[in-house]
Amino acid sequence: xxxxxxxxxxxxxxxxxxxxxxxxxxxxxxxxxxxxxxxxxxxxxxxxxxxxxxxxxxxxxxxxxxxxxxxxxxxxxxxxxxxxxxxxxxxxxxxxxxxxxxxxxxxxxxxxxxxxxxxxxxxxxxxxxxxxxxxxxxxxxxxxxxxxxxxxxxxxxxxxxxxxxxxxxxxxxxxxxxxxxxxxxxxxxxxxxxxxxxxxxxxxxxxxxxxxxxxxxxxxxxxxxxxxxxxxxxxxxxxxxxxxxxxxxxxxxxxxxxxxxxxxxxxxxxxxxxxxxxxxxxxxxxxxxxxxxxxxxxxxxxxxxxxxxxxxxxxxxxxxxxxxxxxxxxxxxxxxxx
Amino acid sequence: xxxxxxxxxxxxxxxxxxxxxxxxxxxxxxxxxxxxxxxxxxxxxxxxxxxxxxxxxxxxxxxxxxxxxxxxxxxxxxxxxxxxxxxxxxxxxxxxxxxxxxxxxxxxxxxxxxxxxxxxxxxxxxxxxxxxxxxxxxxxxxxxxxxxxxxxxxxxxxxxxxxxxxxxxxxxxxxxxxxxxxxxxxxxxxxxxxxxxxxxxxxxxxxxxxxxxxxxxxxxxxxxxxxxxxxxxxxxxxxxxxxxxxxxxxxxxxxxxxxxxxxxxxxxxxxxxxxxxxxxxxxxxxxxxxxxxxxxxxxxxxxxxxxxxxxxxxxxxxxxxxx
Numbered sequence: 070x071x072x073x074x075x076x077x078x079x080x081x082x083x084x085x086x087x088x089x090x091x092x093x094x095x096x097x098x099x100x101x102x103x104x105x106x107x108x109x110x111x112x113x114x115x116x117x118x119x120x121x122x123x124x125x126x127x128x129x130x131x132x133x134x135x136x137x138x139x140x141x142x143x144x145x146x147x148x149x150x151x152x153x154x155x156x157x158x159x160x161x162x163x164x165x166x167x168x169x170x171x172x173x174x175x176x177x178x179x180x181x182x183x184x185x186x187x188x189x190x191x192x193x194x195x196x197x198x199x200x201x202x203x204x205x206x207x208x209x210x211x212x213x214x215x216x217x218x219x220x221x222x223x224x225x226x227x228x229x230x231x232x233x234x235x236x237x238x239x240x241x242x243x244x245x246x247x248x249x250x251x252x253x254x255x256x257x258x259x260x261x262x263x264x265x266x267x268x269x270x271x272x273x274x275x276x277x278x279x280x281x282x283x284x285x286x287x288x289x290x291x292x293x294x295x296x297x298x299x300x301x302x303x304x305x306x307x308x309x310x311x312x313x314x315x316x317x318x319x320x321x322x323x324x325x326x327x328x329x330x331x332x333x334x335x336x337x338x339x340x341x342x343x344x345x346x347x348x349x350x351x352x353x354x355x356x357x358x359x360x361x362x363x364x365x366x367x368x369x370x371x372x373x374x375x376x377x378x379x380x381x382x383x384x385x386x387x388x389x390x391x392x393x394x395x396x397x398x399x400x401x402x403x404x405x406x407x
Numbered sequence: 408x409x410x411x412x413x414x415x416x417x418x419x420x421x422x423x424x425x426x427x428x429x430x431x432x433x434x435x436x437x438x439x440x441x442x443x444x445x446x447x448x449x450x451x452x453x454x455x456x457x458x459x460x461x462x463x464x465x466x467x468x469x470x471x472x473x474x475x476x477x478x479x480x481x482x483x484x485x486x487x488x489x490x491x492x493x494x495x496x497x498x499x500x501x502x503x504x505x506x507x508x509x510x511x512x513x514x515x516x517x518x519x520x521x522x523x524x525x526x527x528x529x530x531x532x533x534x535x536x537x538x539x540x541x542x543x544x545x546x547x548x549x550x551x552x553x554x555x556x557x558x559x560x561x562x563x564x565x566x567x568x569x570x571x572x573x574x575x576x577x578x579x580x581x582x583x584x585x586x587x588x589x590x591x592x593x594x595x596x597x598x599x600x601x602x603x604x605x606x607x608x609x610x611x612x613x614x615x616x617x618x619x620x621x622x623x624x625x626x627x628x629x630x631x632x633x634x635x636x637x638x639x640x641x642x643x644x645x646x647x648x649x650x651x652x653x654x655x656x657x658x659x660x661x662x663x664x665x666x667x668x669x670x671x672x673x674x675x676x677x678x679x680x681x682x683x684x685x686x687x688x689x690x691x692x693x694x695x696x697x698x699x700x701x702x703x704x705x706x707x708x709x710x711x712x713x714x715x716x717x718x719x720x721x722x723x724x725x726x727x728x729x730x
Binding site: 199203204205206208209210212213214215216217218219220221223224228335338339342348349380381382383384385386387388389390391394395 | 472478522526529532533535539540541547550656659660669702703704706709711715716
C-alpha cells in the first residue's frame with residue numbers, strides 16, 4: 070500500500086542511493102525468494118531424520134497430491150492479493166465448479182470442462198467488476214459472494230454427493246497418471262504457476278496489477294487501466310478456482326458441498342502467505358507459492374512423522390503461519406500495517 | 408438526494424427501518440414469529456454474537472481485523488467447562504474457572520495485539536494464526552475422552568432463566584454492549600482507536616500511544632471472545648472445541664452492514680449491534696417462514712452485498728481507492 074520500494078534503473082547512477090538500493094534489493098531478493106523453499110526443505114529434512122519412509126515415492130506422491138488443490142487456490146488468491154484486495158469466495162468457486170463438473174461431465178465430456186471453466190471465470194470477473202465500479206471493500210464483497218456460492222453449491226448438488234458416472238477416466242487420469250511419482254494434478258499447478266509468473270513479470274497487464282498493489286493512487290494518477298486490471302485479476306482467481314475444482318473431481322471421482330475441497334479457503338490463504346505473498350499487496354511470486362502450498366500440505370504429515378498426536382495439528386499450523394510471516398514480512402519505516 | 412441516501416443507509420435510522428420492515432414481513436408470514444417465546448428465543452440467540460461484536464467493532468474501527476474469534480471461544484469455553492462442575496474431571500474451582508477462561512481470552516488478545524503492533528505483522532495474518540492456535544488448544548483440552556457436560560443445574564439453567572421477562576444471557580450481553588458504547592464514545596482510548604483508523608500517521612505524530620492502544624483493543628476483543636465462549640458453552644450445556652463455529656461470519660458481516668468500514672475510522676459499537684440483530688432476526692424469520700436452510704447463507708450473502716454497495720455507492724469517486 071504505502072510501500073514505496075522503487076526499482077527504477079536510474080537510481081543506480083547515483084552512488085549514495087545505489088548502495089541503499091542494492092542493499093535493499095539484496096535483502097528483498099534474498100529473503101523473499103529464498104525463505105519459502107528454505108522453510109519447506111528444512112521441514113523435509115526434519116521429517117527425514119525422524120522417519121525416512123515419508124521421503125520415499127509414496128510419501129512424495131501423497132504430499133504433492135494433497136498440495137495440488139491448495140496450490141491452485143493459493144495461486145488464484147495471490148493474484149488478487151497482489152492488487153491489494155482479497156478473494157474470500159475463490160475456494161467456494163472451486164467447490165461449486167467441482168459440483169458443476171461432476172454434473173456436466175457424463176452428458177457433455179470435454180465440452181463440460183470448457184463450459185465450467187468459462188462460467189467460473191465470468192463469476193470471478195463479476196466480482197472484479199463490482200469491486201472496480203462500486204468501490205466496495207473486497208473483503209465484504211467476496212464474503213457476500215461466498216455465501217451466495219455456498220447456496221449455489223448446495224442447491225445444484227441437492228446436498229448430495231455427485232459421482233461422475235461416465236467420462237470418468239477423462240478427469241481421473243489426471244490424478245492417476247504420475248510423472249516422477251508426482252501426479253499430473255500437481256504438475257498442472259506448476260504449469261499455472263509458471264504461466265502466472267510470466268504474466269506478472271513480463272506483460273503490461275501483470276505489471277499494472279503489481280503497480281495497483283504497490284500504490285493504487287499512483288497507478289490511478291498514471292492513467293493505468295486499473296479497473297480492467299482488477300477485473301482480470303479476479304477473473305484469473307475464478308479461473309484458477311475452476312482448475313482447483315477439476316483437481317478435486319479428478320482426485321475424488323465425485324463432488325459434494327461438504328466433501329473433499331470444502332475447507333480450502335484458509336489453507337489457500339495460508340499457502341499464499343507462507344509463499345511470501347504480502348497481504349497488503351504489490352508483492353508475490355507464483356513460483357514460491359508452489360513451496361508455500363507444499364509446506365501447508367506437508368505440516369500434518371510432518372506432525373505425524375515427528376510423533377505429535379494429530380490433535381496438535383491446528384496449534385502447530387497457527388504458530389507456523391505467524392512465525393513464517395513474521396520472519397518474511399517487509400517492515401519499511403513509516404509503513405502503516407493494518 | 409445523494410446526501411439523504413447516504414445518511415439513511417449509513418445512519419442507524421436506515422438500519423432500524425430495515426429491522427422493522429423485516430419484523431413486519433415475518434410476522435405476517437408466520438404469526439408465531441411475534442410470540443413472546445420466539446422473541447425470547449431471538450434474544451437468547453443474539454447474546455453470544457452481541458458480546459463478540461463489541462470487540463470486533465473496536466478492532467475494525469482502527470482499521471485492523473480480528474479473525475481469531477472462533478479459536479479463542481473454543482479454548483476459553485473448554486477451559487471453563489473443565490474447571491467447572493462437569494462429567495469428566497473433579498476440578499471444580501468455582502469462580503476461578505471464569506477468571507482462568509477470561510484470562511485465556513485476554514492472553515490470546517494480548518498475544519495477537521503484541522505481535523501485530525510490535526512485530527508489525529498484518530493483523531489479518533496474526534489473528535488467522537491465533538485462530539488455529541486457539542482451536543488447537545481447545546482440541547488438546549478436549550482430548551480423546553468423553554464429552555464434558557455441565558453437571559450443575561444452576562449453571563446450565565442460568566442463560567435461559569428469565570429476569571424481568573428477558574433471558575439472563577441477553578442481560579449479560581446488554582451490559583457488555585453498554586460498557587462498550589461508553590468506552591468507545593467517552594474515553595480517550597475509544598476516541599483514540601477511531602483516530603488510528605482515520606489516519607494512523609497523524610495519530611502517531613500527535614503523540615498518541617498508538618501501539619499501546621492497538622494491543623489494548625485486541626486484548627478487549629480477546630477477553631470478550633473468552634466471555635462469549637463461556638456463555639456459548641453454558642447455553643449448550645457441554646464443551647466442544649467448535650463452540651464458536653460460524654460466529655466469525657456473523658459478526659464481521661454484522662459490523663459491515665452496520666456501516667463500520669473495514670478500512671477503519673468509521674462506524675460504531677451500537678451500529679454493529681443493530682447489524683447482529685438484523686442478521687439473527689433474518690435467520691430466525693427465514694426458519695419460521697419455512698425457507699430451506701440451504702438458502703440461508705445465500706440470503707445472508709445477498710443482503711451483505713446489497714448493504715455494502717448501498718453504503719459505498721454515494722462515496723464513489725474517480726480517485727477513490729478501494730482495497
